[in-house]
Each structure stands twice: as C-alpha cells, then as structure tokens.
Amino acid sequence: MSDLRILVSCGTGIATSTLAADKLKRLLKSRGLSVTTASCKAAEVAGKVSTFRPHAIVSTTQVAVKVPIKVFNGLPLISGVGADQLADEIAAYLKTLSAS
C-alpha cells in the first residue's frame, strides 16, 4: 500500500513528536515501509484523525480520547528502549492493513 499515514502526537505537537516521527520514519524505512507522518498535540488527536486520516497513531503521551485507530506508545522512539521492537510491531500492523 502506498501513502501510509502515521499521526505522531505529544504534549505540544512540536518537540518529542518531531523526534519520534524522525526516528520512526528511519526505522520503518529500514523495514521497507515508507510513511508520511503528521505531528499534533495529544489534545488534537481526535480532530487530526478526521483530517489526516492516519492508519496508526504513535503518541509519546497518553491519548485521553477514544479514537477508532490503533494507538502505539511512542516513548521507545525517544528513549531507545524497545525501539526496534516497536518498529517491528508497527510495521507488522501496517502490513496487515495493506493485506486486507
């Protein structure tokens, strides 16, 4: 599937989400997936879901709202602890989407 979109959120949608998105893009690229990311504040996730229509959400903070999209904890992308495992999970999830 082309044009896979991932919404990356953090407190303000600027700092940690940008770092997480950079890292995620690199890790997914090495797994053969090219994705488009958008960053937003955790509080804006619901609104962004309807405009950006992400295939998955990666957040470094808790996402308080319920959204019909799978949310991954993005903290490993900042701390490095479990980053490869997270990238494997996200890649596997995205591949299930493109298979269906």
Add this chain to the structure above:
Amino acid sequence: MEPIELELTLNGVTMPVLVLWGLTVRSKEELFARVHEELLRRGQVRPSYLEGVQERERQYPTGLDFGDFAVALPHVDFEHVLRPALVVALLSEALPFQAMDDPTRQHLCRLAIFPVLTSGDTQLAFLQAVTCALQQPGFYTRLISLQTPQEISACLQSMLQIAVNEG
C-alpha cells in the same frame, strides 16, 4: 559548583547551555524555581516561565525511562522564552517525576534537561542530540560522575559528536 555557561554548535546553530551541577533541591517546585531564577537573571526567559514550566509538567509530565536510569525533560511553551537555551541540571538527590507515557507512574531522576526553546526545527536537534547520547551505553554514568567544569563541557561537546555519527 557555580553555574557553568557554555555553547554547543550543531549544524551551524549555536545553543547556550547552562549547567547546574550537584543542585540540592527537595522538590520539583524548588528545582523549577532555581532554574527559573538562573534563566531570568540571564534574560533567557520571561517571568511567566516558572508557571509555564510547572503547568506544562503537570499536564504533560516528562519523566523518561532509559532502562537503567531515568531523566526528566521539563518542557515549556515557546511564549515564555526570550532566547533559546538548554539547561542541564544534575541533582545531588534524585527526585520523582511522573512518567511521560503514564502519569500514574513515577521515575526517580537525578538528571533533568530543560529544552528552553523559541521554535521547533533547528533547535530540536539539540534535544535529539541529548536523547541520542543518553541511549549510548555508559554515557549517562560517565556524565553524572563528572566533577569539573572542563570535564562536563568536554562531555557535552562529545554528546554532539555522538548525535552526528548516529544521525
């Protein structure tokens, strides 16, 4: 130790760094007040910084677990900042910070790094350099064991090199 001022340059952007080493503070509030005082005195932030950083930490806590240790990265919104800086504070005793991904959990942190930024883009590279260096085995242990301004300065300069090599 007296506060140490140094500059780091990455990709042509220079960032002032304020190092507060071996701070004795009993609470986050006391830590934030000390950092605020030092930044305000140097004209880096507006008087609203203190409330800004406290409120931000309440709403979006920044305790980050790196596996063997945890580090706090207290953020603040751009509007409270006049000139960008990075504050590196080593506490003589660890303080509990709520976990970034789960406010019901706490991490004990001896190192707190404050990104005091006025915009995203180029300034974020410094935050990236910090988180990248902290992921390197041994870097944290080496950093917190340092005792002289010369050693600390050299270690922070080497941190940028790690980031460049990794990036």
